[in-house]
Amino acid sequence: MGTVEPQVAADAQTPVTDGFHLVIDALRLNGIDTIFGLPGIPITDLTRKAQAAGMRVISFRHEQNAGNAAAIAGFMTQKPGICLTVSAPGFLNGLTALANATTNCFPMILISGSSEREIVDLQQGDYEEMDQLAIAKPLAKAAFRVLHAEDIGVGVARAIRAAVSGRPGGVYLDLPARLFPQSIDAAAAAKSLIKVVDPAPRQIPAGEAVQRALELLKGARRPLILLGKGAAYAQADAQIRDLIEKTAIPYLPMSMAKGLLPDTHPQCASAARSFVLPEADVVMLIGARLNWLLSHGKGKTWGGQSQKEWGAQKFIQIDISPQEADSNVRIDAPVVGDIGSCVSAVLAGIGPNWVKPPAEWLDAVAERKNKNLAKMAETLARNPVPMNFHSALAVVRDIIKANPDAILVNEGANALDFTRSIVDMYRPRKRLDVGTWGVMGIGMGFAVAAAVVSGQPVIAIEGDSAFGFSGMEVETLCRYDLPVCVVILNNNGVYRGDERNPTGGRDPAPLVFVKDARYEKLMEAFGGVGVYATSPAELRKAMEQAILSRKPTLINAVIDEGAGTESGRITALNPTAKKK
Numbered sequence: 001m002g003t004v005e006p007q008v009a010a011d012a013q014t015p016v017t018d019g020f021h022l023v024i025d026a027l028r029l030n031g032i033d034t035i036f037g038l039p040g041i042p043i044t045d046l047t048r049k050a051q052a053a054g055m056r057v058i059s060f061r062h063e064q065n066a067g068n069a070a071a072i073a074g075f076m077t078q079k080p081g082i083c084l085t086v087s088a089p090g091f092l093n094g095l096t097a098l099a100n101a102t103t104n105c106f107p108m109i110l111i112s113g114s115s116e117r118e119i120v121d122l123q124q125g126d127y128e129e130m131d132q133l134a135i136a137k138p139l140a141k142a143a144f145r146v147l148h149a150e151d152i153g154v155g156v157a158r159a160i161r162a163a164v165s166g167r168p169g170g171v172y173l174d175l176p177a178r179l180f181p182q183s184i185d186a187a188a189a190a191k192s193l194i195k196v197v198d199p200a201p202r203q204i205p206a207g208e209a210v211q212r213a214l215e216l217l218k219g220a221r222r223p224l225i226l227l228g229k230g231a232a233y234a235q236a237d238a239q240i241r242d243l244i245e246k247t248a249i250p251y252l253p254m255s256m257a258k259g260l261l262p263d264t265h266p267q268c269a270s271a272a273r274s275f276v277l278p279e280a281d282v283v284m285l286i287g288a289r290l291n292w293l294l295s296h297g298k299g300k301t302w303g304g305q306s307q308k309e310w311g312a313q314k315f316i317q318i319d320i321s322p323q324e325a326d327s328n329v330r331i332d333a334p335v336v337g338d339i340g341s342c343v344s345a346v347l348a349g350i351g352p353n354w355v356k357p358p359a360e361w362l363d364a365v366a367e368r369k370n371k372n373l374a375k376m377a378e379t380l381a382r383n384p385v386p387m388n389f390h391s392a393l394a395v396v397r398d399i400i401k402a403n404p405d406a407i408l409v410n411e412g413a414n415a416l417d418f419t420r421s422i423v424d425m426y427r428p429r430k431r432l433d434v435g436t437w438g439v440m441g442i443g444m445g446f447a448v449a450a451a452v453v454s455g456q457p458v459i460a461i462e463g464d465s466a467f468g469f470s471g472m473e474v475e476t477l478c479r480y481d482l483p484v485c486v487v488i489l490n491n492n493g494v495y496r497g498d499e500r501n502p503t504g505g506r507d508p509a510p511l512v513f514v515k516d517a518r519y520e521k522l523m524e525a526f527g528g529v530g531v532y533a534t535s536p537a538e539l540r541k542a543m544e545q546a547i548l549s550r551k552p553t554l555i556n557a558v559i560d561e562g563a564g565t566e567s568g569r570i571t572a573l574n575p576t577a578k579k580k
């Protein structure tokens with residue numbers, strides 16, 4: 001099943017092409033210029049030929065990281081990110097990223113080579129045999145297989161449309177090994193390709209839905225706007241900013257919507273989150289789901305234990321998926337359409353006579369916010385020895401402020417929660433993190449893609465456990481010489497590093513790692529810059545240097561092993577958490 005060169009046509013005058021070239025041509029015709037993947041049978045030659053054809057081919061050390069790279073490239077660009085893998089094990093390694101992309105509404109296409117249908121379907125034990133299409137289906141928004149070279153154009157076009165239209169998601173495209181060397185008349189092949197016209201059509205909301213939303217907003221005494229990562233994805237930044245500033249309504253960004261407006265914006269209510277959620281009377285969700293990250297729109301977070309107490313809120317929800325409304329609580333005014341069109345339609349209804357929300361509400365939000373910000377400033381000003389999350393992240397905060405175009409990748413538990421609340425973001429789509437699942441392992445895949453797609457410096461703030469899931473990709477950072485600065489907030493373990501084996505036996509406790517591990521040497525092994533930092537001053541110097549030099553850098557920022565709580569801020573989901 002190795003690679004086969006295109007056959008010579010019977011009539012040597014007729015130019016022929018093959019499946020390899022058609023896949024590449026179909027992608028390129030649709031503006032896709034980068035492939036994230038890992039070569040092997042039967043797609044080795046596809047990676048070579050793609051590079052020879054001028055595509056950027058970024059090879060990883062594990063397919064999950066290539067898949068995560070593709071997914072976040074899709075989020076950043078609105079073009080489906082491509083992940084290319086070999087059959088069965090490579091495909092399965094990529095599948096976690098595909099499922100995560102679907103969960104997060106990121107457009108990506110996982111393209112995997114597969115073995116022959118006849119053998120797979122009779123279960124005759126082919127090399128890396130697996131019914132990949134069937135396995136991918138429940139985890140993808142759509143899944144397709146192409147058997148004939150003349151159908152490659154249609155297969156790629158369908159995959160692109162499925163990934164980016166409506167609610168974006170992960171798509172699986174199965175390409176059996178025998179497809180690639182199939183020879184086909186070049187003129188017929190060219191005609192079979194499809195340049196997708198309007199892959200993500202605008203979806204205009206109904207006038208009465210917009211009116212319903214406007215009525216609710218106008219009647220609100222304590223309105224709140226919640227921005228989710230769908231709002232960041234939509235690239236309707238100017239309209240969203242306009243809506244917020246014209247209405248003067250306080251807003252709260254979800255994690256990956258931070259920076260859509262600068263976090264320092266006077267209307268940003270992030271520092272008063274636990275006040276505004278239960279107090280608001282009308283909440284307008286823009287590209288955010290009422291899932292666990294928003295306590296399902298009910299309970300204590302929203303003002304009471306019983307439905308009588310929390311049921312007082314009214315919700316407006318702008319979303320492209322007509323099925324999203326009422327998923328957790330009643331949505332009083334669903335507005336279905338793409339965010340650009342919906343926000344523009346709402347804006348058009350906000351005339352010059354718009355009355356700002358009552359001063360009482362705005363003052364109450366401001367008061368709570370300022371109190372919390374002052375408290376935080378006090379905590380950040382402390383300089384404990386050893387460093388803790390706060391003193392290390394105060395440095396990261398300054399670095400991002402000075403470099404607002406840098407992209408921040410973030411994973412861990414405490415490392416995630418503290419970074420989200422301490423480090424302000426100033427520009428849209430600059431914060432990339434664990435998303436809807438809170439999944440560990442996105443770090444290096446996201447960092448590689450962010451650097452490749454944007455050319456901007458990337459700062460990855462990683463828990464030491466989180467980093468381990470994709471750590472081998474530091475070699476990839478060095479190989480492609482990417483301007484990525486990885487900062488490991490190293491507290492010797494999962495959540496923290498001070499647990500002991502209660503039996504007194506030889507094995508360490510399940511949550512702790514090797515003490516004083518020298519992660520920075522991993523980066524040095526491949527020619528990058530490694531720094532061991534035990535103080536905020538050392539951390540600052542190393543980060544500034546990394547941004548300046550654009551060299552792949554790994555800073556092992558040693559913090560107190562007793563810093564951090566089990567599960568970070570989501571301890572409530574973990575009723576048996578060990579209290580310290």
Ligand code: ADP
Pocket residue numbers: 103104105167168227228229230231233234254255256257286287288289290291293318319320321324337338339340435436
């Ligand atoms: P967060 O985790 O930030 O709250 P979610 O991932 O839960 O965000 O929600 C994103 C929502 O945005 C999804 O319900 C998705 O359907 C929606 N969405 C994504 N892209 C668009 C778009 N272009 N227009 C409208 N809605 C969108």
Ligand code: TPW
Pocket residue numbers: 411412413414415416437438439440441462463464465466467489491493494495496564568
């Ligand atoms: C794929 C469970 C959530 S957070 C975390 C794990 C293992 C690591 C926390 O430790 P870290 O951060 O990174 O050192 P910190 O700052 O708290 O010390 N497997 C997957 N996803 C998840 N979410 C887990 C396990 C988990």
